Amino acid sequence: EIVxxxxxxxxxxxxxxxxTLSCRASQSVSNYLAWYQxxxxxxxxxxxxxxxxxxxxxxxxxxxxxxxxxxxxxxxxLEPEDFAVYYCQQRSNWPPLxxxxxxxxxxx
Amino acid sequence: QVQLVQSGxxxxxxxxxxxxxxxxxxxxxxxxxxxxxxxxxGQGLEWMGVINPxxxxxxxxxxxxxxVTMTRDTSTSTVYxxxxxxxxxxxxxxxxxxxxxxxxxxxxxxWGRGTLVTVSS
Numbered sequence: 001e002i003v004x005x006x007x008x009x010x011x012x013x014x015x016x017x018x019x020t021l022s023c024r025a026s027q028s029v030s031n032y033l034a035w036y037q038x039x040x041x042x043x044x045x046x047x048x049x050x051x052x053x054x055x056x057x058x059x060x061x062x063x064x065x066x067x068x069x070x071x072x073x074x075x076x077x078l079e080p081e082d083f084a085v086y087y088c089q090q091r092s093n094w095p096p097l098x099x100x101x102x103x104x105x106x107x108x
Numbered sequence: 109q110v111q112l113v114q115s116g117x118x119x120x121x122x123x124x125x126x127x128x129x130x131x132x133x134x135x136x137x138x139x140x141x142x143x144x145x146x147x148x149x150g151q152g153l154e155w156m157g158v159i160n161p162x163x164x165x166x167x168x169x170x171x172x173x174x175x176v177t178m179t180r181d182t183s184t185s186t187v188y189x190x191x192x193x194x195x196x197x198x199x200x201x202x203x204x205x206x207x208x209x210x211x212x213x214x215x216x217x218x219w220g221r222g223t224l225v226t227v228s229s
Contacts, residue, residue, distance in 0.1 A: 036216075043203055043205075043219035043221055046208070046217050049208065049215045050215075055208075089153070094214065095170065097214055099152055101152050102152050102153075
């Protein structure tokens, strides 16, 4: 089973700042990595798939990069609605599909 | 528009079974695989398995083998997850999540709102 480790666990930032979230895989997942955003009481929302492709309707301030075992989600300038928990997910080696433990982006 | 409407919250005793439904609309039901993902309170996301609505074939996460069954009813565009021998650590919100593509790409683009299952004596 591929383990995804996200860091940091919590990121405290102000609106307008840049957020950089990391996801590291226990073995290569090629570029088969997705990112989801989850707000309290809501279902997750697909942001990025295959490491760097924005899903439909996702603003350009969200970008993804990486391949192999190291991936990054960048939010170029935080908007108030971006404060949430972010999860990475791999689809390379399955079953099972696996998620990272999440990074909470909170307002400083 | 795509909608996944899940059944309501359940409270079950340890050892019982629960069946959660997810009714799809706004697209051709048989064209997209459906996954189930759960989330324990305050915890992360855990993938349970996937069903192909066309033929009903399934793939489950090993840790649920023998306890989980996923089925579908094409006449009502509904998928179901049945979890048996419930334990307290099965307490979670259960989500259905549609695959993004018309093959099993294992990317989830639409999600239901979730069904809270509470296991308590």
